Amino acid sequence: MAEMSIAEALRQAIREEMARDDRVFCIGEDIGIPGGFGGAFTVTLGLSDEFGRDRVLDTPISEIAIAGVAIGAAIAGMRPIADVQYGDFLFCMMDQIANQAAKMRYMSGGQVSVPMVMRAPVGQTRRGAQHAQSLEAFFTHIPGLKVVAPSTAYDAKGLLKSAVRDENPVLVFEHKLLYGSKGPRSERGALSPVGEVPDEEYLVPIGEGVIRREGKDVTIVGKLLTMYRALQAAEILAEEGIEAEVIDPRTLVPLDKELILASVRKTGRLVIAEEDNLTGGWAAEIAAIVADEGFVWLDAPIKRVSAPDVPAPFSPALDDAYMPNEHKIVAAVKSLL
């Protein structure tokens, strides 16, 4: 058992998968340059020394090409892990992901598959609105893509390894404030959780959520950073005798909806916390599922704690108004009791 940050756990997952399977390679911007920083958040640091620069491919600043090359290589039998420097850049490659990777298998009647992994950092930091978005919902909307969002080192390693072995395109969303990147690449205000990661081989199956804290009074669903905010909220609520159950879906597609429904059945109340903007967000989909399939168990309306419908602001003075935090979650829970 080793203590690892999420960045270290992801690196270890890539290392093990590259050692296991010659077809696995990394592709992206600034990921293997000697003397460079191993990707924007150090996840691939040192891997080009270990595996050679032919398997840790540094590209031009060409997001369409990164995605297209990964897709083409995957269809042709390889197992690419594409590094998207900032999740926001996924929009630059949207045709390749939405029209090509996601639909190729279906349109071909099952002739081809696209076993590709695309890792993308999300979340508000001090970079302004174009390096801040939480984009998961865009991709959960597109049939043919799997979407995972690990929030612990254990899950990051296990889910990334599962993603590499999956026969389909898998988007792995990682949160900038959770990586635990060190040195000059460390993030101000980061949570950087360190977690225990077993020495022996393991996988975390895609499609299974987990209960992070048990409770009987209210269900709080949170992913990535908001999962931690939900846990903090649960601590505050516990002091007042309110027992919150915190669910981390870990995978967004396919969603472990039974886990959420079972929890709501027990608690009768649901708050969904996410960092994305409110309208059309992932939280809205969870609310819709529970309204549709779990309405009879609800004792109160479903509440969403999301970012408001504005671009991410820069000034620290606006953070509290923008970010879904533990206090907003506590307030949402109390409004249901």
Add this chain to the structure above:
Amino acid sequence: MEAKTILLNRGAEPTGLPESDSLVDMYRRMKLIRRFEERVNDLYLQGRIPSTLHLYIGQEAVAVGVCAGLREDDYVLSTHRPHGHSLAKGVEPRAILAELLGKVTGCCRGKGGSMHVGDITKGVYPAVAIVGGNIPIAAGAGLAAKMRGDGQVEACFFGDGAANEGAWHEGLNIAAIWDLPVVFVCENNLYAASTPFSLTFKVENVADRACAYGIPGVTVDGMDVLAVYRAANEAIERARQGGGPTLLECKTYRFCGHSRSDPRTYRGREEEQEWQKLDAIPRMRQWLVGSGLSDDGQLDEIDDWVERTFDEALEFAEASPEPDVSELFTDVFKE
């Protein structure tokens, strides 16, 4: 440009061409594509095709000339106008026709339709119908081939319109810097749907842009199957030997509209007639007979085979079942 004149020098001894069987086969494949498209258009006019069609009529020499230089294990990346590419590479006419009719026996089980035909077992990736979208994918397939080191080559077709997409630039550049085994084949038919080439390019030839990527750029007469073959073959062999990609531009013309809803009111009938005089199929036929490589008897027999092949394909396609409703939910993910 020497490569331009092969078909016009009737009876000459051209160098760099394959055996006569293969030359006759080029005629056969061009004729198959022409008649397939014409007869599919008839079916469309009879209301028997549930979609629009982007027909390849007029451009046959490009697909056939390029594919004649490919190995069986080489791959083709195609476009929204894909029937010709698939037929040239050897996809069964019946599999394409069944796909056009939306039948489960189609090459894509009726889930792709006209714009996505392809058969991976014949070396044709299911076609990409987003203009320029196949360019970086071709680079990726080329990267896989390079990593495997098996000498496989990708031929990536696209129209002149694709050369103004950002994906085109990114794809060509990355293929160039990594010396990927891809031949980028531009079918410059002078119109991006209705918009003429001259309105959207400051350069005279698409291939002129090759110098920006540091790769060879070649422009050939796309109405001359032998000129296309010779230029393509050189590019294919260069790619196979590790020499990297080539931008091969074939100047051609689609004799029909962009899609079935296009009455071609943006171009003159005189221009169309001038290009029809360059029709690759009768020119190839004359050349084969004039060179003594074939005769009218053999070529008439081929023409009959083409009709029979389509008849059989149509019979097969019409007799084939439609997809069961359960098919709606399969092939979204691979298990």
